[in-house]
Amino acid sequence: METAGWTIMLISVGSVLTLVSYCLYRVLNLPPVEMEDIKGPLEIDTGDTIDAD
């Protein structure tokens, strides 16, 4: 195998490995998606409590 062949192979494989590792690292380290809150009755704003005590 020629030196040029080694160089091209290592650069190609190395570049792709670097890119895929970077992407997977970013994806897997993102914060977890927040679940939508299920609104219980007390959390629903009925708009009629402005003057409530």
Place this chain on the structure above:
Amino acid sequence: MSKTNQSGGREQWASRIGVILAVAGSAVGLGNFLRFPGQVAQHGGGAFMLPYFISLLVLGIPLCWAEWTMGRYGGTRGFNSAPGIFQVLWRNPIAKYFGSIALLVPLVIYMYYVVLEAWCLGYALNYLTGDLMLGENSSEYETFFGNFVGAGKDGALFESGSSQLLGLLLITFVLNFTLIYRGVTKGIESFCKIAMPVMVLCALCVLVRVLTLGTDKVVAGLGAMWNPDPELLMDPKTWLAASGQIFFSLSVGFGIVINYASYLRKTDDVALSGLTASSLNEFFEVCLGGLITLPAAFIFLGVAATTKGTFGLGFTALPNVFAVMPGGQFFGFLWFFMLFIAAITSSLSMLQPVIAFFEEGLGLKRHASATLLGLLSAFGCGFVIYFSKDSLALDTFDFWVGTMLIFILAMIQAIIYGWIFGIKRGHEELHRGANIRVPWFVQLMLKYVTPAYLLVIFIGICTTQSKNYIDTLSEGGVPLFSVLFIGTILLFLILLIRIAGIRWEAEGRFKDLDP
């Protein structure tokens, strides 16, 4: 990331990694392991990687981003099928009809791709039973392949004693439709979350086996693949081949990514997800396919291995290699089992766009959509598998739909994105919820460079490959029947889109959408 909608409303991906693995699974297939090594060897070895990576950066990744963006945009406005998404992107009554190509392409490709999938399953099973350990005589493998796929004459597979492939095709069909029936989350996503890691494991096992065959042999094999022939960089065919390989490898212009992305929520990232899916595809192609297939074939078969086409390399050369390789029966099974898994993740993705259209365009429930699609695709499969002499029907489908129409669809999508939807809006939309920044010049490339590049490749393919195919049409027979079959399916889809358009207008689906 999206949650599963438990109330029976529109489907959504359940996780970030799920959609990434599904899109990557759609892209990773036989081409990564068989087509890529052959293209590299025939077009300058390592020198091929220069136009290859240029095409990846100028064509592949930008087009992926554009498809992801358009898909999510259409999905958040209630459409998962290309006709509906195109109508949302381009408020012209004609827009939805361009979506017919985005249905035709995955549907027709599925009709022959599932046959290839059955080939892989058959080869894997024949390795388990030892029936493919046929010694060193390469003609034995050519004979086996010819008999197995019915290449000798039309209708060969329907004769008694030759129907193993039919049974395997039925199993493959049922498996595909069982998974697709389960839906985006429980079917496609769940399967891909298991299938993709299994594929990596299988490929790594074979890679380690190949790289430990003896230092001198391995180095010589790698040299056959990677030693550059710089003169071939001056040949336009090298650039054409590299661009084509990137294009087919990333599955842009298949109508699949735009459908998969439509199941994302408005603020789900498409930038990092699109880049990750593309890079995963490149990992399978360059790091696995590039280090396994051709080196292994060269070690045992010499220079002759570098001149084989995709099917020759995959189904005659490699079995010859496994027969003489230590532990070859096991590694042969592992290899073809991996190819089978790779093919399923791809074939599943070809079914979903059409099912989505039947559901939202015609108002069919999932079981009815799956049944209709099953009948349609079974008919096409039957056509391909009956006209099996020299795989002529398969080859004709692959050229007109799997090559020409894909470029046409990609150009349509590039023009809709760059010139109708607009790159300013595209840039904003791409960055909604994005986890990485994409430079503005990518938008400029999508508007000006990518369509021109696609057109040049398309003209190149027309001038270098189409003459033979056009000449065969004038002779009639299977090629003409195949094109007429494709034309009939297209007309049928156009008619269904017309019906869908009327339904959507009646339902007021476009009334409240932003201009």
